Structure formats: C-alpha cells, structure tokens
Amino acid sequence: MTYLAKPKFHHPALETNDLGFTHRDYEGAISTLCAGCGHDSISSAIMRACFELSLPPHRIAKLSGIGCSSKTPTYFLGQSHGFNSVHGRMPSVLTGANLANRDLIYLGVSGDGDSASIGFGQFAHAIRRAVNMTYIVENNGVYGLTKGQFSATSDKGSKSKKGVANPDSPIDLATIALQLGATFVARSFSGDKDQLVPLIKAALEHQGSAFIDCISPCIAFNNHDGSTKSFDYVRAHNAALNALDFLAGRAPITADYAEGTAQPVTLHDGSTIRLRKLAGDYDIHDRVAAIGHIHRLAEAGEIATGLIYLDEDAADMHQRLGTVTTPLNALQGADLVPGAAALEKINAGLR
C-alpha cells in the first residue's frame, strides 16, 4: 500500500465520458491492501467499467462483507454509498437494499471466504432469488487478513505457503451459480484487464443476477509454487472461452473486428455484447453444456474464463414479486397508509 495521496488536479486533456467525468471521478480512498494485490487490479477494472459506461457514481451502491476483498469498495467510487457489512452476509444486505430501491445499480464485492465458506448459503439464495446485481467474488483461494489459511475454493492438493497440501475438495462458485439459476455467469482473472473490464460492463448492464468469479492471486500468501491461484499458474492454465466487447446501447460504437468471427448478443437495455469465440462451438446460452464445459476443462487442469452463460431475458426479483416501478423507499404516507376509513372496515370485519 502507499501512503501518498494522489493530488486532485489533473491534466486538462484527461479523457472524459458522456457525463463529463474523468476516471478520477470514479476513484475512492487509497488502497490499504498489499502492493501488487490482485484485488487492486479488480478495483481498477471496476472503475474503468463504470467510467466507460458513463454511470453516475452516486447511483451505484457498493456492498461487501468482511475480508480483504470486502475492504476494496472503500478504494473505488468515492461518490457512491458503500456498505461494508457482516462476514458472509453481503448478499442479504444487498437483497434488502435492492428491494428498497430498484433504481440504483448494485455492486456486491466479496471473497472466497466470504462467499464460499461463511456466506455460502447467502450467496446461493441471493442468486436463486434473481436479485438484480453484479456480484464479484475476488477469489484468491486463501484467507489473507488472518494470514494464509486455506479457503473453500482452494484446489485439492494445492499447497499453502508453509507447504501443507489442501486435503479438501474445492467449491467452484461459477458452477454453483449456474446451478442456482444465475442469468449471467463469467470467470476472469485480475491480471487480464482486457477480458475483465468488458465482463464487468456487461454484468453491470445485465438485468438480474450477474456473477463474476475473478481469480485474484494473493501475493502475500498464495503466489508461490504449488498454489493453483498464483499469477503464473493462472496465466499458464487459463482457457478463455471467448473474448468480449461491450457496446452500451446509448452510445453505439463501431466494432473493430470482422462480423464473421463475432456473435452479437443484445442485452435487455439495448446494449450489445460482441463475443469473439475462442473455444470452437461454445454456446453461451446453454446452461447444461456450460456446466459440463467447466468440468471438462477442470479435469484437464484448465480454468474456463470469459462469459460462461447468459440469459438476457430473465425476470429479476422485482418482476417476480410484482412490485411497483416506483422505488419502495420513495413511496409516501399517502401510498402506504390505508387510513382511518379502511381501518374502520377492518374493525367491522373483526366483530
């Protein structure tokens, strides 16, 4: 980490987005994570994605649990309300926040301890409830803040810094998310910004539960030989399914690659994803095949990355519940309180 605050002034020619904001308007406090932490790269990717989408920072709510990853919302989007909640319980807090105001953009940031161990249940239920959110797990396969214990996503046989092999089976969060009905499932790597930024953009625009499992090496406790979440290991075993370009519906730009190799997918809000397929006949709309594909690659020691599954027409929690379009937190007394006359009718029915 650094203690030197960046000066607020910037070069007048700094790139601006549709809102007239520079990327500096999407920054947060200075990170207190270890220098070189993969999580900081993910924070940068989030800032970049929000900047490129021209999202107003104050319309984003960023929520997290507890752990290294859950500290990161302080380090991006300083103009957004943030909530660093309880270990493993971000999904329920986000669900409640989303119920209260369907108009904000919800970004949940969690880690492998937070989502695969203590919060496994909440992770599962928020996804099956189709909460409209972007849920990023910054997955380093280790407990960082408590100094190097295995997490539930640590691969069987992978070694800790002290050389001990993990005896237990890992949880693959992307597979679980698929089984639970997530309508956007992706995996990426903190060291691959070109892949990660468009994935986050697409996830933010997706209406429904968008899950990104982002492998993020822990340089302090999980970046050694024998670790399956180190920079070197992930770079060597990354099997990208597709490369992605994201085009916001409100500001279409011309694609810079040939149509023949790309599969365009239009999202609910009119924005478009262009997929450049890398893995032969991979179909992002086939949930069952996606699960099989992840497993086959895993058997071969490979990690499937890219956009794994997408259902762009799914109904989110509010649609399922049939709530009003006005955010519930904006309803006033007149909308909510039935009044004395209605109460008298109720009284009459209780005699």
Add this chain to the structure above:
Amino acid sequence: MPIESVNDFVIRFANVNGSGSASANLLFARSVMRMGVPIAPRNIFPSNIQGLPTWYEVRVTEAGHLGARGGVDMMVAMNPQTWDKDVAAIEPGGYLFYDSSRPVPASKLRADVTVIGMPLTDICNREYSDPRQRQLFKNIIYVGALAALLAIDIAEIEKLIGEQFRGKEKLIAPNHKALHMGFDYATAHFSCPLGIRVRRADLIGDKIFVEGNAAAALGAVYGGATVCAWYPITPSTSLAEAFERYCNRLRIDAATGAKKFGIVQAEDEIAAIGVVVGAGWNGARAFTATSGPGISLMQEFLGLAYFAEIPAVLFDVQRGGPSTGMPTRTQQSDVLLCAYASHGDTKHVLLFPRGPHEAFEFGALAFDLADRLQTPIFVMLDLDTGMNQHLCEPFAWDDSRTLDRGKVMTAEELEAGKDFGRYLDVDGDGVPYRTYPGTHPSRGAYFTRGTSRDRYARYTEEGGPYQDNMERLLRKFETAKRYVPAPVLQKAAKPTRLGVIHYGSTSFAMDEAMALLAAEGVHVDALRVRGFPFSSEVSDFIAAHEQVFVVEQNRDAQLRTLLMVECGVDPAQLVPVLHYDGTPITARFIVRSIAAKAAGVPAPETRKVLS
C-alpha cells in the same frame, strides 16, 4: 354441589390435533360474544400438525377479565389420550361432557362432577357415511348440545355459520342440521340449562376480536413498512402471513395491480435481518418477525445495526426457551436477550404492548421510532398475545398523522452546502443525520461499516473517536427514554407501600389480581412498563414504594434484572413473582404469590453478615 355461575366460568375443549375441532370451538366462542358476553379464549396446542392432544379454553367473563383464570368448570373431553388428566382438571362441582358411544367405567369418572354423556360417534355414524363428515359434524353437533346446556341462543350460532360460509351457501344447511341435531338431543336428554350458563348481556360494544400477531402486522402496514423479510418460526409465522394478507388487500396499486411492498421468505433468520438492515439502510421501512431462536441467530447483525445506526423493526413473539424449549407455549423470556443483543456494548429499544390494540399501535409506532432513533426497535410480543384471539378496543388511526422519517438530509440541503457528517451530533440528542444512497451527485455519500470511524464516517482505529462515538450512542439511548411509550400507573384505592411492576401479556391477569388482592385487604399500586429504556417515572415509582413485586413470565426475573441494572435499584427492594411453566400467568397465581410474600408488609429483608 354443582357450580352455579352465570356468565363467569371456564370451559375447556380437549381435542385431537387436526380433527377439525378448531373451527367448531371458535364458533362456540364467538356465539358467547354474540350473546353480548365477553370471553377470553386460549389455545393450548402441541408442536404437531396432526394426532397430538390440543386444548381450547374459553373463559366466559362478564367482568371482562381477559387473563387466564386457571381451573376448568366444564370439560368437553373429546380426546381419549388425555382423558384421565382432563377429568382430574375439573373443579369440584364442575361438569364433564363426553362422547358416551363407548361405555366409560365408573372408576374413570368422578362423583363430584356432573357427568353428561352424549353418544356423539353413534349419532354421526347413523347420520353420515363419509368418514370426514362424521368427524367434522361431530364437532358441530357438540356445539349444538352445548348451546342447549349453556343457554346460548341457537339463532346466534346459525347466523355465525351463515357468515362463515358466505359464498359457499351449500355448506350452510348441513351445518345447521348438525347443530340442531346436537341441540335437540341435549334438550331431550339432559336437564338444560346447567348451573353454569350464558345470559344475554350488552358488554361487547364496539370491541373487536383479533389475534395479536394480526394486529401487529396491521400496525406494520399503517406504520408504512414496505419490506418484510422473515423465516418461518412458531409463534411468529402468522404475523408475517397476516402482513402479506393485509398488504394484498390494502397495498395494491389500483391502476397497475403492482405491489407497494416486498416480502422475502429468507433462507434463515440471519438473512432475514440482513435484508431488513439493507432495506433500512436504503431508506425503506423494513421489519422481521421471529421468536427467541431467531433473535439468537440475528445477534451479529443487531450489533451492526446498533453501531452503524440503521433503522430496523423486529417483532419478537416470545415462546418458551432456552433452545427449542417449549415452541408452542408462552413466555416473556427474551427480555435480556433483546435488551443487550450482540457482542460489545449494546443497548436496544424495546416496546412492550399488551393485547392486540397496543400490538397495532406499537407496531406502527416502532417504525417511526426506528427512523427517529436510527436503530433496531424490538416489539416484544409473546405467544399468548400473538396466537390467541383477544377481545379489545377497536383499532384507531388519526388521518392527520404522518410518517416521521427522522433526520434525513435532502438533496436540496446538501446542495445548499449544509454540513453533513454521518455521525455528527448536530442537535445534542445523540441522533445524527443520514442520507439515502443516491441522493446527490457529489455530496452526502458515506461508507457504512461496523468498524470504528470518526464523525464524518471515515475509518479510524484511534481510541478517541471510537469512544466519542460510543458515548454519543449512549446520549441517543437517553433520548429514546422520551420517545418510548410512557408507563401506565394504576393506583390502589388506599395509600400503600407496596408496588407491582408488570408488562405485556402479564398485565391482564395483573389487573384482575389487583381487584382480588384489594378484596383481601392487600393494596398495591401497579405500574405497567411499556418501553425500554426506562424513563424516570419507573425509578420514581420504585423509590416511592418499600417493596415492589416484579411480575413476569420467565425463570430468571429478566425485567427485574434490567430494572436493577438500569435504574440502580437495591435488589432486595424488588421481589420477583415468576410464572414460567409455559401456560399464561393467572390472576390466581399472582394473588397467591403476592399475598404470601407481602403478608404483614414485612420490612425489606436484611442481608446476613457472614464475617
């Protein structure tokens, strides 16, 4: 001598769970009310859906005593499993009504009670061929017989049946027929009416008859709650279900049919309170309904909500603990659990409603308090209040009342440059301003966390700002004393040095006990506590009496502990009166306990000096 009593007796129905008796028993209870006579009915039921014993008790009470009385004047013994105990429970001179289709040996009966045997099964088998009909109509037949035995106007029951089956008219005639079958048999074979009986009166007025849980749920509707997150648990489940029912009736947008509420049945109580905290943080009024085990699971979140200052409302419908305890029996044993919920230094605001009328009132008030104080508010109900129907004053609402959202800084105020510090005590009452997420493009955003921070919500691990914040939270708790409902004082007819403190469902039995004690020459002043933190009225009341009985329904005298700790009272001055066998406390119990301990009004016990 058979008991002679008009409009003042207790009748208990002993049934098998799942036999359809509940609706017949309720029909009986309502028929007494239609005779203009107050009742206090109670369910005593097992943690079971079908097969185990269940009882329903109706206290017919012209004097309007709404607490449980204790004892049974007439037993309707329909369950062979519990026969012996049921027969033994009848007061000497009481009445036993039973199904005599199978002969019962004289040794199984009692000589000191009037035995009324009616061959219910034989009659049903003769009249009906369908087994389900035989079962259901048996219940209606005994209601008809009881109408004759207790002088209840059968026309009132006919009317009730008509109302019950409105829209299903086909069912009315067969039920009327069964009712008359019972009535006619009893009239022909027994000497009707019995010594205990109902006489038409006009004592119901505009009172309503409703479950405490339904009332609290309706309070949440009127309190402007839009988010409910819950996990099924007896005895609170019917509160969440009633909220949904009332919302579907009262909160549907007329133009679109869309819902002005969101209900999540969560995966557990931890998630339920998490949803409430998230919604409260984001400016919606949110609540959960649960019981003791749920509150145990919610502890970590309750500390967060206290420390991060997030409005939340919890309805705790208390049952017998610890652990699974007695899940279908009543207690007031979560008082300390809720008052000091979570790790670290925490204190929470509690409301103690009595009966459905206050459950409604406090249910709505809780949401104003949660917003005003930016903290969790516990509405302390119990199974006796929540799952039984009670006769009470009708619900009332003042249309000029508005939802008090507390200190929320608006976009206009932020734009005008008003200083915003999330944890800044601007007004000296310990309550800071908050902003809803998304309010202003560049001002008012802050980071919410359970870790320490300064007045402007900036993370800090320094001792000074941490302590400053913890002390402000105490100031806020002082402010809460002014906001919670004031205690209700009931003075004795004569000046007395004896006082009683009581709360919640205990107070109905206490009201009755006061009158009974006065008749025995024991005069007590009673203070009904309705909120925590305690206002000075509570400590003044204790100071004004030599001996104060604290009457409650738990083993460890939890409210007494709270009074000792928070009001700094000498423990010797507070005498516990504790009822915790899972049945509702009775006036008889209170009278017995107080009369024994207050005999001669002894001076406070002196402590033994050991060395």
